[in-house]
Amino acid sequence: MSNPTGAAVRVERLVKHFGANEVLRGIDLEVARGDVVCVIGPSGSGKSTLLRCMNLIETPTAGRVFVGDDEITHHKADTNSLRSRMGMVFQSFNLFPHRTVIENIAMAPMVVKGLSKADAQARGMELLRRVGLEEKAGASPRSLSGGQQQRVAIARALAMEPEVMLFDEATSALDPELVGEVLAVMRELAEGGMTMVVVTHEMGFAREVCDRLVFMDGGVIVESGDPATVLSNPVHERTRRFLARVLEPEAEV
């Protein structure tokens, strides 16, 4: 049950099958407190599945996941409370459309932690200020731009005061001109010492913000290390091919 390494999150020999499809084939990943790990890799390589298994949106076929000292995959684990220690940000935002922005943020602290409405909303306003959207507190999520919605989604996850934040392609659904505002919030979060696992296609963000870069392909971690090194000097042929494909269009511009 114990996690002697003292990491913020640790994934151990994680395996996930969907029927005959072996999506994760034994992932080991450890993220130290305050570190930002970026995960890159081709579409279908299992990046989303990895994040989803980490907070048990998907049930792993085998392997273990630790949050701090606690094993979330343990059969006796209090899944809901362990899950709330990890915040998740989705590609499609997934704000609750039947609630206002501030209610989106205050809901989980009220429902899960039993905070009063006044407390939860006061803290929610603080978070909204942090993501630069306090004037949108009473708005419906529908009325916001994609970038604004994603910033609200980040604030909503932060409201549970998670120890780790998981980002699954948080900017992939956004119009190009809206990507920057979301990345800025994520960057600030990283600088504030948040432990983060970030699945992304934004190589600039990976290069500048990450402490470690992980390249996944075919359900395994092919290569992992210092971002500058992995990006400019990849060891593996598969990494090199992927980076050539991803970085080339940028080079042409």
Next chain:
Amino acid sequence: MGTIGELFFSWDAVRPWLETLFRGFWVTIQLTFISLVFALTGGMILAVMRQTRSARGGIPRRIGAGLVRLLAIVYIDVFRGLPALLVIIILYVSLPFTNIPVLDTFTGFQVGILALSLVYAAYLAEIFRAGIESVERGQVEAARSLGMSNRQCLRKIVLPQAVRRVMPPLLNEFIILSKDTSLVGVIAVSEVVYVARGAQSVDLNSSPLTAAAVMFLVFTLPLIRIVDRYIERDRRRSGGGTVVIR
């Protein structure tokens, strides 16, 4: 022409029966609303039962979840497949001989409510289910990732959105239910159709039936307008469409 007017629209033929007719319509209204409350409750419970899944947990929990689901499916299918009239008659003639406490002393009025509630719970369950299934998976994932339990997620996130989306078919079902209360007349409950029929058979004039028809329309037409307005509004909003079944 004179005889047709006399036969259907004679105020003189209605006037002596007016109080009886209004009392009958009051019974109709009671049958409708009391059955509706039970059917909404039962339908919601059935819909949630039908959605029961257990991804985690041991074999016993999975079997338990499967049984709950099966129970709901069997109930819904059986009551959707039976004529309401048959259910009313079966209950009315059988309950007095069952020795089930309370149930064996049910009045016709109470049997009517029971039968309509049982049948309409099945219909409403299907509507609620369609609503629940129309809520995007991402909503549940977001709620669960925030630490909400399955139950909290259902109550705070899924059901409120589901109910909003199925308001038109729900109102539709409410209109049909109000009309189906006339079936309870078959067990001599004095709802408006039953008393109007009685009045007609005494005087051999159809005007009391016309009066019953007018009472129904006064009640149902506004509801029909509301349903239309809902559908219109949702069409304009395009985005998340409403779910229309049956």
